[in-house]
Amino acid sequence: MTENSPKPVPPPKSLRVVTLNIHKGLSLFNRRMVIHELRDGLKKIDADLVFLQEVQGLHERHALKFGACALKFGAWPQNAQHEFLAGEGWQHAYGQNAVYEYGHHGNAILSRFPIVSMSNHDVSNHRFERRGLLHCRIAVPGRDEPLDCACAHLSLDEKGRRRQLDALGVHLEGPQKKPMIVAGDFNDWRHSAADTMSRRLNLTDVSVMRHGRPARTFPSIMPVLRLDRIYVRGFRVIDAQVHKGAPWSLLSDHLAISAEIAFT
Numbered sequence: 001m002t003e004n005s006p007k008p009v010p011p012p013k014s015l016r017v018v019t020l021n022i023h024k025g026l027s028l029f030n031r032r033m034v035i036h037e038l039r040d041g042l043k044k045i046d047a048d049l050v051f052l053q054e055v056q057g058l059h060e061r062h063a064l065k066f067g068a069c070a071l072k073f074g075a076w077p078q079n080a081q082h083e084f085l086a087g088e089g090w091q092h093a094y095g096q097n098a099v100y101e102y103g104h105h106g107n108a109i110l111s112r113f114p115i116v117s118m119s120n121h122d123v124s125n126h127r128f129e130r131r132g133l134l135h136c137r138i139a140v141p142g143r144d145e146p147l148d149c150a151c152a153h154l155s156l157d158e159k160g161r162r163r164q165l166d167a168l169g170v171h172l173e174g175p176q177k178k179p180m181i182v183a184g185d186f187n188d189w190r191h192s193a194a195d196t197m198s199r200r201l202n203l204t205d206v207s208v209m210r211h212g213r214p215a216r217t218f219p220s221i222m223p224v225l226r227l228d229r230i231y232v233r234g235f236r237v238i239d240a241q242v243h244k245g246a247p248w249s250l251l252s253d254h255l256a257i258s259a260e261i262a263f264t
Contacts, residue, residue: 011142012048013262014238017206019051019183019230020256021153024105025081027250028220034251035077039085041247042110045258049138050090050110051183051230053153056081057096057104082108095120095134095151107134107151107184114139116146123167125160133168143179143263148172152184154193161186165193169200176202179234179263185254189225203231206259210240217242217255228257235261 020042025035042050057080077084086092090110097106097120106120116137124130131153137146150172154161172180182203186193191214197203207215207229214226223242230240240259248255 009141012140014260015049015140015235015262016045016047016258016260017049017051017181017183017230018042018045018047018256018258019053019151019185019228021053021185021228021252021254022055022081023252023254024054024056028253033076035081035084037247038251039087041243041251041256042085043087043089045243045256047110047258048112049149049181050085050108051149051151051181052082052085052108052110053151053185054105055094055108057094057106082110086110091115093118093134093136095132097122097124097132097153098130106132107153109134109136109149109151111136111138111149113141121167121171123164125155125157125163129155129157129160131155131164133164133171135171145178148174148178148180150180150182150184152182152186154184154186154188156187158190158192161188161193162196165196165200169196172201177234179232181230181232181235181261183230183257185227186229187227188229189227191226193229197231201231201233203233206230206232206237206240206261207242207257209237210259215240215242215257217257219253220249220251220255223255228254230257230259232259232261234264236264237261
């Protein structure tokens with residue numbers, strides 16, 4: 001190593017992961033823009049990997065509508081929401097799913113570590129509900145192989161979810177012991193996804209590993225349904241929590257889940 005060579009980055013002792021359906025940067029019932037508060041909240045969690053759903057890549061109507069509120073809530077971002085949320089602290093990848101006349105939205109992954117590759121797979125059941133699976137490979141310091149990470153937002157329809165879970169299994173099949181993280185909004189109020197994730201991919205919900213049951217995340221003001229998940233393989237769970245109360249209950253219709261995990 002020469003004098004001017006960059007020092008090697010030490011491997012992290014653990015990873016902090018968070019998932020959230022950001023409701024296109026709008027509060028519950030779409031009353032106000034909260035993208036600036038979301039950015040502040042995510043910075044405080046200080047996650048290494050962030051999995052986001054319903055990310056607005058472009059929305060010209062919202063830009064006009066909320067531009068008048070700039071003095072009170074901050075300006076509507078000039079760039080895409082995932083770029084705005086990432087700032088300088090995270091790299092970002094975006095999977096465009098739903099496209100319409102005035103914009104588009106999809107899933108995003110933010111990473112403190114280099115994103116080696118990304119691909120977005122269309123798993124939509126019909127043209128009226130566009131869904132995708134964003135798959136990234138992340139170069140975590142100290143690891144011989146990149147870490148597979150996938151962000152999902154599944155259908156509201158149960159039959160559609162089953163087909164999407166099968167598609168997810170096909171896209172992510174590989175060595176059953178290789179570390180992997182799959183997170184997102186599974187819309188799985190019947191709790192049927194866990195069997196597929198375990199059987200097909202050997203993945204386990206961090207909340208189940210830590211607390212014995214999936215976390216309640218929806219609706220954010222009074223969470224009853226267990227819709228949002230972080231599934232892992234090749235990790236032990238140090239901690240897992242739902243971010244309840246203010247400000248999180250006011251920043252989306254879903255609550256955020258975070259977990260601290262360590263490679264086994």
